[in-house]
């Protein structure tokens with residue numbers, strides 16, 4: 001369920017983008033959790049599956065800033081949003097306020113999938129107005145808040161976090177699909193439960209303990225087909241789609257799979273028919289970005305005319321979208 005939603009709209013000669021920012025509060029959008037129970041493991045009587053939820057941002061005294069580095073500009077950080085311990089997530093939307101949030105000398109921790117985190121500072125804030133040549137009224141939300149990193153990180157670090165003083169160096173394992181027997185299981189689960197029509201090419205297999213219970217969660221990004229309903233004909237067709245699915249075992253031994261790419265499609269495009277769903281989906285980083293002891297999953301998705309940067313939290317039971325930042329290209 002979505003309880004908070006706002007958007008901004010901007011025009012340019014090359015793109016019209018429509019950024020939808022959800023999750024001003026935590027826990028607004030629970031991702032469907034596929035609840036088909038495994039046949040061998042009937043559930044025991046109801047039990048609490050996780051320990052008491054730790055407080056959010058226990059390590060942060062102030063706002064935790066989230067930025068994105070690249071693609072392309074590997075030495076520029078673009079402000080995406082802030083996580084305030086008291087008020088929750090806020091999307092980057094007001095240039096003046098956001099400028100105050102990331103002053104000259106802001107120290108970031110950069111995260112990527114295949115390397116340890118890296119500390120790097122950023123210089124003075126630059127407000128970039130991508131549309132000023134169009135002679136449009138200068139609205140604060142039309143402004144990108146960016147800053148140059150003081151050194152080149154020389155690697156792919158798509159996630160930048162500031163305001164929390166620890167390096168999340170827990171093991172993230174990036175595997176080749178053929179090295180991971182559980183990937184076959186996950187794909188079979190999706191096919192058997194009708195969640196995808198076909199798995200064509202597996203792009204990423206990532207294993208990491210997201211909730212700190214000592215058991216690794218399992219994430220797979222692949223390209224395949226899903227069923228798409230086309231209302232005019234009242235029929236479902238297979239449509240091209242990229243998917244990120246995440247599997248976990250509950251304490252009662254039940255195998256569960258969540259589709260992380262589902263929400264972007266629904267919010268941005270409605271029907272997936274004709275290949276207009278998620279064309280690309282990538283797991284960018286896995287890190288505890290709010291200091292609550294559990295690690296979030298950062299992904300990027302794009303379609304024919306839209307893109308998104310998304311953050312999902314996992315509480316041991318279900319995945320929730322906690323930050324969404326995206327737009328449309330014309």
Ligand SMILES: [Ca+2]
Pocket residue numbers: 208209210211212213214215216217
């Ligand atoms: Ca776990």
Ligand SMILES: [Ca+2]
Pocket residue numbers: 287288289290291292293294295296
């Ligand atoms: Ca966390």
